[in-house]
Amino acid sequence: GAGVSQTPSNKVTEKGKYVELRCDPISGHTALYWYRQSLGQGPEFLIYFQGTGAADDSGLPNDRFFAVRPEGSVSTLKIQRTERGDSAVYLCASSHKGLNSPLHFGNGTRLTVT
């Protein structure tokens, strides 16, 4: 079946601009996660949704980052006033049961802030 889909695959934006990154999880998966991966590093947790609500947003680096999942399926990660340090691959993952079950990742959105 279809996996986790992320769009766009690449995004180049200027410093100070606003960006939205979209994630379409595997159908039926109630848990959705956003991670960020810098070059040479493992993915770092940003936020976790169970259904429509953000159950854990402790990984969001600051208030410029926000994510929503209004209908419990598609999620959007929003970054305001982008900075060059925000450049990274943003990965989305979903899982069937949430806690202590394997996460299935999309291929990510590569964000470059110039």
Add this chain to the structure above:
Amino acid sequence: GESVGLHLPTLSVQEGDNSIINCAYSNSASDYFIWYKQESGKGPQFIIDIRSNMDKRQGQRVTVLLNKTVKHLSLQIAATQPGDSAVYFCAETFGTASKLTFGTGTRLQVTL
């Protein structure tokens, strides 16, 4: 596409040999562990998982070993193939925690 992990530890093995990738995890309370494979330009791909009430679990061509005493996890790949070339990450979590914590990764290079 851009490579994942340009400065990661690298393990080189010949095609057909067995590979062992090691991971030292950080949290003694962690009770669920996953190995992921990541190819360049792609997201991490689930390989195998293990819970802390086990010390070994086998899949197809892969085995995960867990040593909780020394907080060590290993991934064994039998008869390594060129398609196994990738960066491998271990990840851990505990209890009701929602987040996976990933290790730094190891690049596996399979030579012909």
